[in-house]
Amino acid sequence: MPHISQRSQSVPLSPFRKLIPLADRARATGKHIYHLNIGQPDIPTHPTAVAKFRQLPWEILDYSPSNGIDSYREALREYYARFEVTLSADEIMITTGGSEAILFFLLSCLDPGDEIIVPEPFYANYNGFAHMAGIRVVPITCDIERGFRLPAPEEFAQKITPRTKAIVITNPNNPTGACYSRVALDGLAAIVREHDLFFCADEVYREFSYDSPLQSILQLPGLDQHAVVIDSVSKRYSATGARVGALICRNASVRESVDRYAKLRLSPPGLGQRLSELMLQDDGAYLQGVKDDYTLRRDTVYRRLQAMPGVFSYKPGGAFYCFARFPVADSEDFCRWLLEEFDHHGATVMLSPGPGFYATPGLGQDECRIAYVLNVDDLERAMDCLQAALLLYPGRTASVATADLGSHLAQ
Missing domain, CATH: 3.90.1150.10 (Aspartate Aminotransferase, domain 1)
Structure with missing residues (x-):
């Protein structure tokens, strides 16, 4: 056999x-x-949006554009503006859940044999996606005794090799629930600028920062060519089955590369995007x-x-x-x-x-x-x-x- x-x-x-x-x-x-x-x-799941979704008129469930429905990307642009993040709709790529956004990032920004530095413990599927892409995960350990705070930037710098292409974090963190301060993020931003790396932040839990406002890497200066953000509606609106995520990046070369993969899989979920657009309305x-x-x-x-x-x-x-x-x-x-x-x-x-x-x-x-x-x-x-x-x-x-x-x- x-x-x-x-x-x-x-x-x-x-x-x-x-x-x-x-x-x-x-x-x-x-x-x-x-x-x-x-x-x-x-x-x-957002009850008002679900009620509106049930009333949507449609006869054919057609393909959406490979980078997502235009009106939904525009609605997301307005959502990020709430956090003082200025984007164009073209800088937002819609994906099949946050998982596809992670995989698209790895496939677009790294080659087999390249390395990403990730604070551990980390979202376990990073291991699986990196394995699929032939990428090596280089861990940097965070301690439970310190509430899983990020190690000093110098410790990240010591992990960098000629094959290092990115630092990847989850903020707020899964599995630890740690939230990273602006000081800690500024320290990592300096490292990625100095060594010309990508800085990928998985921010799917953005709305659930309990003791202080979330600091997004999209708010940091000097990272337009380095920052890649992973997002998703799954946890924010309790809609894990919608399978709608996003990859946000101001770097045009990264977006062009991601779009090649996006076109190969044709389109992200159409119904999920329609529901997600409704969930963005009056969601405060x-x-x-x-x-x-x-x-x-x-x-x-x-x-x-x-x-x-x-x-x-x-x-x-x-x-x-x-x-x-x-x-x-x-x-x-x-x-x-x-x-x-x-x-x-x-x-x-x-x-x-x-x-x-x-x-x-x-x-x-x-x-x-x-x-x-x-x-x-x-x-x-x-x-x-x-x-x-x-x-x-x-x-x-x-x-x-x-x-x-x-x-x-x-x-």
């Missing part, structure tokens, strides 16, 4: 989906699962309500984690994720055990094990990502499950010495 590709066998597995078969089997036994493993919000009250809801959810999870002996966490500044350290030796086994061998009053909790968010071998063994995408009542029940599980797990280790540091960091 014919053999499948080596590439397909070596591509990294998604850490937030690899345990789904175990979850399916657990659910089949009648066990209720609190899904904190993946960024699928339970908040309704909706977005503020969602942000308030996530702030409460964050505070709930942080409060509960702080009360669990041996658990070390910090208060994330954005997105809807928390990366916590647990008193376990093997987070992969702990997440498996939660699904296969544990229940608390007929329920359990599903988390994403930490190693999949690192490129450095051995890191994340005692860490997990929590996505606080459930309502507060369900989050309380999920934390009840987690607290009970940590008392019963056979692989529990001694309480971590930094348990009290989390309270200190939050002050």
Whole structure:
């Protein structure tokens, strides 16, 4: 029989989906699962936009332009103006979700064998997309004890080689929820200008910065030829199934390169773009309500984690994720055990094990990502499950010495 590709066998597995078969089997036994493993919000998609979308008249669902529907790109231009970011509609390329925007960036700006420097832990699919494009991920480790703040610019500079083509960040960060300050971004901007690199920022969680306004790299001076922003409607409007993202760049050569790939796949989702354009209309009250809801959810999870002996966490500044350290030796086994061998009053909790968010071998063994995408009542029940599980797990280790540091960091 014919053999499948080596590439397909070596591509990294998604850490937030690899345990789904175990979850399916657990659910089949009648066990209720609190899904904190993946960024699928339970908040309704923008209700007013959905109502308008249902009334749209159309007879043929045709191709949209390869770079997106003109009126939607113009609406996005007006959206970015809210953040004092001046763009033309032509500087916005619509993609099939943020995922395609990431892949288009890698394929357009780097060649096989080139390198990107990425702070870890990072969005796990960067590993997979880089693998597909033949690109090497060079990690620079952020520490949980420092709330996953970015290392000094000098540490990034030390990672640069002749094959380095870009620095890639997620801000606010997935999986840590860290938000990066203007000072930190200015430091990286100086590095990319000095070494003539691309600076790619995945800003899909832009609206969920809780303690201070988001600093976009599009607001930084001197980066017109360097900055590439990845965006998406998935999390902002709780519309993960719309599959509408964007790549924003002022560099005409990058856009021309991206457009070559965009034309090959013909067009981004037409229905998703029409819904997304409607979601941009009068969305202020909706977005503020969602942000308030996530702030409460964050505070709930942080409060509960702080009360669990041996658990070390910090208060994330954005997105809807928390990366916590647990008193376990093997987070992969702990997440498996939660699904296969544990229940608390007929329920359990599903988390994403930490190693999949690192490129450095051995890191994340005692860490997990929590996505606080459930309502507060369900989050309380999920934390009840987690607290009970940590008392019963056979692989529990001694309480971590930094348990009290989390309270200190939050002050």
